[in-house]
Amino acid sequence: MKRTKAVVIIGDGLADRPVPGLDGRTPLEAADTPNLDSVASAGECGQMDPIGPGVRPGSDTSHLAILGYDPFKAYTGRGPFEALGIGMAVERGDICFRCNFATLEGKLKLSEDGGFSGARVVDRRAQRISEGTRELAQAVDGLAVEDVTCYVKESVEHRAALVLRGPGLGPRASDVDPHEENQPPHAAVGDDEGSQKTARVLNEFTLRSWEALREHPINKRRQEDGKLPANIVLPRGGGIAPDLEPFAHRYGMKGAAVVETGLIAGIARYLQMTVPEVPGATGGADTDEIALARAVLRMLEEHDFILCNIKTPDLGGHDSRPESKVEAAQKVDRLVGFVRENCRSAIHIAITADHCTPISYGDHTGDTVPVAISGPNVRPDSVQSFGERAVTAGGLARIRGSDMMSILTNLMGVQEKFGA
Amino acid sequence: MKRTKAVVIIGDGLADRPVPGLDGRTPLEAADTPNLDSVASAGECGQMDPIGPGVRPGSDTSHLAILGYDPFKAYTGRGPFEALGIGMAVERGDICFRCNFATLEGKLKLSEDGGFSGARVVDRRAQRISEGTRELAQAVDGLAVEDVTCYVKESVEHRAALVLRGPGLGPRASDVDPHEENQPPHAAVGDDEGSQKTARVLNEFTLRSWEALREHPINKRRQEDGKLPANIVLPRGGGIAPDLEPFAHRYGMKGAAVVETGLIAGIARYLQMTVPEVPGATGGADTDEIALARAVLRMLEEHDFILCNIKTPDLGGHDSRPESKVEAAQKVDRLVGFVRENCRSAIHIAITADHCTPISYGDHTGDTVPVAISGPNVRPDSVQSFGERAVTAGGLARIRGSDMMSILTNLMGVQEKFGA
Numbered sequence: 001m002k003r004t005k006a007v008v009i010i011g012d013g014l015a016d017r018p019v020p021g022l023d024g025r026t027p028l029e030a031a032d033t034p035n036l037d038s039v040a041s042a043g044e045c046g047q048m049d050p051i052g053p054g055v056r057p058g059s060d061t062s063h064l065a066i067l068g069y070d071p072f073k074a075y076t077g078r079g080p081f082e083a084l085g086i087g088m089a090v091e092r093g094d095i096c097f098r099c100n101f102a103t104l105e106g107k108l109k110l111s112e113d114g115g116f117s118g119a120r121v122v123d124r125r126a127q128r129i130s131e132g133t134r135e136l137a138q139a140v141d142g143l144a145v146e147d148v149t150c151y152v153k154e155s156v157e158h159r160a161a162l163v164l165r166g167p168g169l170g171p172r173a174s175d176v177d178p179h180e181e182n183q184p185p186h187a188a189v190g191d192d193e194g195s196q197k198t199a200r201v202l203n204e205f206t207l208r209s210w211e212a213l214r215e216h217p218i219n220k221r222r223q224e225d226g227k228l229p230a231n232i233v234l235p236r237g238g239g240i241a242p243d244l245e246p247f248a249h250r251y252g253m254k255g256a257a258v259v260e261t262g263l264i265a266g267i268a269r270y271l272q273m274t275v276p277e278v279p280g281a282t283g284g285a286d287t288d289e290i291a292l293a294r295a296v297l298r299m300l301e302e303h304d305f306i307l308c309n310i311k312t313p314d315l316g317g318h319d320s321r322p323e324s325k326v327e328a329a330q331k332v333d334r335l336v337g338f339v340r341e342n343c344r345s346a347i348h349i350a351i352t353a354d355h356c357t358p359i360s361y362g363d364h365t366g367d368t369v370p371v372a373i374s375g376p377n378v379r380p381d382s383v384q385s386f387g388e389r390a391v392t393a394g395g396l397a398r399i400r401g402s403d404m405m406s407i408l409t410n411l412m413g414v415q416e417k418f419g420a
Numbered sequence: 421m422k423r424t425k426a427v428v429i430i431g432d433g434l435a436d437r438p439v440p441g442l443d444g445r446t447p448l449e450a451a452d453t454p455n456l457d458s459v460a461s462a463g464e465c466g467q468m469d470p471i472g473p474g475v476r477p478g479s480d481t482s483h484l485a486i487l488g489y490d491p492f493k494a495y496t497g498r499g500p501f502e503a504l505g506i507g508m509a510v511e512r513g514d515i516c517f518r519c520n521f522a523t524l525e526g527k528l529k530l531s532e533d534g535g536f537s538g539a540r541v542v543d544r545r546a547q548r549i550s551e552g553t554r555e556l557a558q559a560v561d562g563l564a565v566e567d568v569t570c571y572v573k574e575s576v577e578h579r580a581a582l583v584l585r586g587p588g589l590g591p592r593a594s595d596v597d598p599h600e601e602n603q604p605p606h607a608a609v610g611d612d613e614g615s616q617k618t619a620r621v622l623n624e625f626t627l628r629s630w631e632a633l634r635e636h637p638i639n640k641r642r643q644e645d646g647k648l649p650a651n652i653v654l655p656r657g658g659g660i661a662p663d664l665e666p667f668a669h670r671y672g673m674k675g676a677a678v679v680e681t682g683l684i685a686g687i688a689r690y691l692q693m694t695v696p697e698v699p700g701a702t703g704g705a706d707t708d709e710i711a712l713a714r715a716v717l718r719m720l721e722e723h724d725f726i727l728c729n730i731k732t733p734d735l736g737g738h739d740s741r742p743e744s745k746v747e748a749a750q751k752v753d754r755l756v757g758f759v760r761e762n763c764r765s766a767i768h769i770a771i772t773a774d775h776c777t778p779i780s781y782g783d784h785t786g787d788t789v790p791v792a793i794s795g796p797n798v799r800p801d802s803v804q805s806f807g808e809r810a811v812t813a814g815g816l817a818r819i820r821g822s823d824m825m826s827i828l829t830n831l832m833g834v835q836e837k838f839g840a
Contacts, residue, residue, distance in 0.1 A: 395467075410476060418481050419481030420498060
């Protein structure tokens with residue numbers, strides 16, 4: 001049989017709940033989406049639980065599941081995905097942490113038995129410092145503790161990530177961040193031998209971050225300006241970079257990810273998928289959806305599978321602006337339309353969302369998302385439009401995010417048979 | 421509550437995808453199936469993923485799942501199911517291999533350290549030898565190596581199976597079959613102590629198969645006729661015969677399997693189900709479906725549960741002949757009709773397929789299969805016909821193969837309560 005290619009187009013947070021201001025319709029139901037409806041008409045539709053029924057997904061866990069990686073195994077803590085999201089070169093087995101630049105008052109000491117004393121955290125976010133964190137991160141990046149290298153990179157505002165790389169490190173070390181103010185940092189403790197080493201390195205790194213930052217020119221200037229210094233790095237949320245099989249090994253085909261957010265790009269790069277630059281893809285309401293579509297078409301020339309995530313629907317949800325979410329749905333529609341019109345060969349197109357971000361809630365929820373799959377070999381059902389409720393009559397019934405790759409590789413003719 | 425009996429009738433590979441030559445209908449949708457439609461009308465319908473959404477099932481893994489045995493645990497490799505399929509008496513713990521009769525050139529030696537030399541495989545299939553393999557298998561069947569007995573039986577063409585039975589054997593030994601020609605056999609190696617014993621026995625068996633076959637009259641005659649001799653047995657695909665609880669123990673009722681293929685018969689016998697001979701059941705397009713139906717009715721007298729597999733729809737799929745698959749669907753229909761008309765008591769009848777074998781694909785695919793269950797206690801839904809798409813509106817929604825026995829034993833009133 002002829003093998004086909006597939007594109008999964010994910011409207012980030014596209015699904016929603018009924019909105020009173022839209023006459024009880026969802027933004028997707030209210031939007032004018034002829035191309036999405038055409039995929040639904042030509043294909044098989046249904047509902048999808050990105051993780052499981054009612055489970056509130058993150059964009060990271062949902063994309064892992066949709067790419068066929070069990071998020072309950074892969075997602076060992078926020079740390080690795082925070083680091084991947086800001087473009088750090090994470091390797092399998094690294095121990096990764098989210099961090100804050102914070103303000104410490106006093107003279108920090110680390111006793112022989114590993115406890116912190118002599119100082120307290122007075123602001124866990126150093127007044128939400130927004131400038132100079134790149135220089136502060138550079139001042140602590142690359143520190144060596146025992147045989148471990150500590151990599152640090154700034155994220156937005158006071159946030160940063162820490163990657164520990166070295167032999168014999170375990171993932172279960174407690175947070176140094178005390179999670180409340182007017183306390184000394186909490187000395188990390190480890191659950192097992194490897195994690196005890198991690199805790200030891202983490203505590204020493206924390207002390208040395210203070211030593212490196214307390215007199216840093218950025219902090220001197222802040223203090224001259226009457227601001228609190230960002231004079232310590234406080235790690236939390238540790239996790240081990242998971243041992244995920246590269247996409248091409250797992251599926252025997254080349255995959256690419258046309259995406260706008262650092263987090264999804266980081267996950268795709270970790271799976272060794274191709275992640276092209278897309279000029280015009282801003283991740284905002286002004287993003288150029290046709291540029292995304294062109295990137296998908298370009299990637300299709302050399303790849304068998306393309307995941308495309310367009311971020312803008314999620315923003316309308318988080319900001320609770322129905323009209324901008326309606327417009328975002330129409331952007332997704334134009335993206336899908338451009339891909340369909342300009343694709344030279346018969347491919348499979350799956351359209352869906354990674355989660356709901358309801359206008360009424362302002363954050364991700366665990367409701368189902370709609371899904372439609374068109375292309376060769378599908379059994380078209382009676383659904384004629386792409387909406388949260390219209391698809392419930394579809395032939396896919398109710399699937400999970402983790403079913404997506406099996407369903408697609410089956411349709412594409414690239415899956416091994418299980419048995420005889 | 422009164423206990424009832426149940427029959428599951430499986431049209432092998434019956435499900436399909438839309439066929440252009442059938443006006444976009446599937447063969448099942450195009451066929452005239454009043455009895456299947458009557459079961460659908462009277463019962464509850466839905467879609468079934470034999471293994472999981474999108475997963476391409478084998479007939480073996482699918483039947484294991486439908487009988488309530490987890491194929492991911494039971495299916496340790498092709499070997500045991502190949503041996504069961506050709507009627508060998510496999511016992512729990514046996515290490516089983518698929519084999520080829522092959523052609524070796526040279527004088528085979530097995531060195532002290534376990535490597536083969538002095539000869540090379542010139543044809544892995546001995547010109548697809550089709551006659552005389554029974555005699556060749558008999559010449560090596562029952563060989564004793566150390567305290568292990570090696571059982572060999574011929575399958576179709578150049579194929580055979582090898583069963584190693586003895587103490588302390590492990591399942592993880594590599595293939596002796598070099599998988600390409602002009603190489604010596606690959607000496608097997610084992611992953612652990614038990615598997616090292618298996619490897620040792622396997623290598624010695626291979627050498628002795630050559631010693632037993634090189635001068636065999638069948639091979640002398642082949643050489644006189646200008647054909648390559650089938651002078652060695654090359655094992656591959658080893659697996660351990662799994663520890664599956666017998667059907668009657670697991671469910672507290674007697675089960676029988678009215679089936680046409682060696683593979684399904686082998687699985688049923690391994691579960692200690694009754695497997696009657698059915699004269700007229702050919703496994704082909706000319707099979708006598710009424711003979712199968714009569715066997716089901718006969719088995720119902722002394723058993724509570726009957727699995728019936730009719731093979732012919734699968735053949736139309738593998739051969740990509742729509743019209744023969746339509747006819748095969750009508751054979752399934754007549755089988756179901758005869759059972760329903762002639763059954764003396766109120767029983768449950770489930771009709772389904774073990775997988776799709778689409779006309780357009782020619783092999784098994786991972787699409788859902790339709791399922792309908794009629795009989796006492798069901799809650800009939802609105803579905804009026806039995807087809808891949810019609811059932812998607814049914815009350816069963818989307819179930820898995822592994823749900824079938826729970827659903828049936830619940831309806832039959834033979835299931836223990838979980839909890840108080």
